[in-house]
Amino acid sequence: MSERKPYINKTLHFLSLVKWKSLFSIFGAIVLFCLLIILFINWRFTRSYSLSKHTSFVEDVPSSQVAIIPGAAVYGKTPSPVLSDRLECGLNLYKAGKVKKLLLSGDNGKADYNELKPMLDYMLKNGVRPEDIFVDHAGFRTLDTLIRAKEVFQVKEAIFVSQTFFLARAIYLGNHLEITLHAFECNLRTYKKESYYTWRELFARQLAWWDILWDTPPKYLGDPFPIEGSGVKTWKGSIL
Structure with missing residues (x-):
């Protein structure tokens, strides 16, 4: 050897x-x-x-100027179950007179992927007045959605529409950004990936905490466009 x-x-x-x-x-x-x-x-x-105002009943949520509806996965032109339920809940708030405007915020960063077109189509087909729909084409994640809601759309108070397992992060970010958010829990079914979403949120909250600590800016900002009057001009360049 x-x-x-x-x-x-x-x-x-x-x-x-x-x-x-x-x-x-x-x-x-x-x-x-x-x-x-x-x-x-x-x-x-x-x-x-737990300290915020949150509910799953339309009659219990405080009235506000706008409902923020964040995007989620779409399959071609079809909203995923998660997104479909958010749209239904947002529509119910609008029809009940709880909000005057709807802010649709989602990912439109790729030529072959568009969350906003199905969201807009849903609202228009269900009788929402075009001028009451505002579109945020750069809502790539919750942080971007909320910073742009405050800085671009001049939102000070809103109802944030999402499933319960996503809402804690949105409310925490809203508190930091000094936006008064009322959480509307949109749990209309048991979701196929609910366990995955719950675990993912555990780590997404760590990232959100670091974003706050380091004052992470959104990917895009833009000129102010207050949520008042007609929102049709916000559609251009993103979904038309």
């Missing part, structure tokens, strides 16, 4: 000197610390939501 090469002997000697128990203890402490941070941030979001 040939002799070991010098670098192999040196490697084995180094490994024999490593205090593995101490190393594993340090690693375990780091993992525990990270876990505690995750749990603490999650608790902050959950507590913020």
Whole structure:
């Protein structure tokens, strides 16, 4: 059998000197610390939501100027169940007179993917007046949607329409941005990926917390376009 090469002997000697128990203890402490941070941030979001005004009943939600309806997946021209339910809930709020305007915010960043066209089509087919629909074509994520709602559309108070497992993050971000948000819980069914969404939110809240800490800007901002009068001009360049 040939002799070991010098670098192999040196490697084995180094490994024999490593205090593995101490190393594993340090690693375990780091993992525990990270876990505690995750749990603490999650608790902050959950507590913020528990203290907010939230309901799943149209008659119980406070009236507001606008309902913000964030986008979700679409399949071609068909809204996913998550998005379809948000649109239905937003429409119910509008027809009940709880809001005067609807702000549709979604992803229209690719030529072959458009969340906003199906959202707009749904509202128009169900009798919403065109001038009452405002479109935010750069709502790539909740942070962008809310910053643009405040800075571009000049929203100070709104009803945020989404499923419960997404709402805590929206309310927490709204509080930080000083937007008064009333959460409307749009849980019209059991969703196929509900467990996945719940787990994803656990980590999405960590990202949202860092976004707040580092004052992350939206991908796009733009000139102010207050939510008053007609919103038809906001359709151009995004879905027409």
